[in-house]
Amino acid sequence: MTAGPATDFHSHLIPGVDDGAADLDESRAAVAAMARDGVHAAILTPHFDGSLTQAAPVAAERLAQFDAGFAALTADAAVQASGVRLMRGVELMLDIPDPDVRDERLRLNGTRFVLVEYPGLQFPLAHADYAVRALREKGWQPVVAHPERYRNVDDSLEQLLALRYAGAYFQVNAGSLLGQHGETAKRRVQAILARGWAEYASSDYHGRGLPAVAAARAALEGAGAAEQAELLFSENPARLARDESPRTVAPVGGVSRTRRPWWARLLRSR
Numbered sequence: 001m002t003a004g005p006a007t008d009f010h011s012h013l014i015p016g017v018d019d020g021a022a023d024l025d026e027s028r029a030a031v032a033a034m035a036r037d038g039v040h041a042a043i044l045t046p047h048f049d050g051s052l053t054q055a056a057p058v059a060a061e062r063l064a065q066f067d068a069g070f071a072a073l074t075a076d077a078a079v080q081a082s083g084v085r086l087m088r089g090v091e092l093m094l095d096i097p098d099p100d101v102r103d104e105r106l107r108l109n110g111t112r113f114v115l116v117e118y119p120g121l122q123f124p125l126a127h128a129d130y131a132v133r134a135l136r137e138k139g140w141q142p143v144v145a146h147p148e149r150y151r152n153v154d155d156s157l158e159q160l161l162a163l164r165y166a167g168a169y170f171q172v173n174a175g176s177l178l179g180q181h182g183e184t185a186k187r188r189v190q191a192i193l194a195r196g197w198a199e200y201a202s203s204d205y206h207g208r209g210l211p212a213v214a215a216a217r218a219a220l221e222g223a224g225a226a227e228q229a230e231l232l233f234s235e236n237p238a239r240l241a242r243d244e245s246p247r248t249v250a251p252v253g254g255v256s257r258t259r260r261p262w263w264a265r266l267l268r269s270r
């Protein structure tokens, strides 16, 4: 099957606003790298603390920085010529359990979808699902960024199951599939995909190195998961950008949803 163009909804490429691209030159180079990697549409998601939604003047100031940076980027001739369509969003830090995301700039391309993460790559175990439920009760759809990278998840994936029960969607990082976030994250992302728990894959590109989209897709295709790769990188993110629900991604490796992956079964056998 021929891979369709990717839509990427997690990156840090607005110049000078977070730990991603530092200035317009880096942003321009990063957009060009995305284009070379097969990305034709990207939602840019600088870090934004949910607690700022309780401090309106500070939130307004930070969002105004994003507005100015995004305007400068999209006005750039080389960026316009890149063929990558740029959209807005944030990566919302759940440093409070109930952030107010009514400002459409806090959602992905103004849709109901919200990209969220938890502080310090640690799930607040007794409460992680609270924020997911609170957002959903208000009509928003949380997408948990890179669940495979959290440090306090064990091989049972029980901590992630609680978020799935609460209605969270998952976005895994392309780089995790390639081992760029370490062996544990690689093993976790394989386990998540083996259960069919990820709806999306994105770059989380910070403008350094390569976005890893093409390489991660190739790795999935090499593992016999071309159909899943297409859904994770192309079809489902494109649907999200249109405010449409994702299609179901079949478990990678032919493992059923209820069956534990082979390594978990091995670890538990006595």
Ligand SMILES: [Fe+2]
Binding pocket: 010, 011, 012, 091, 145, 204
């Ligand atoms: Fe990120």
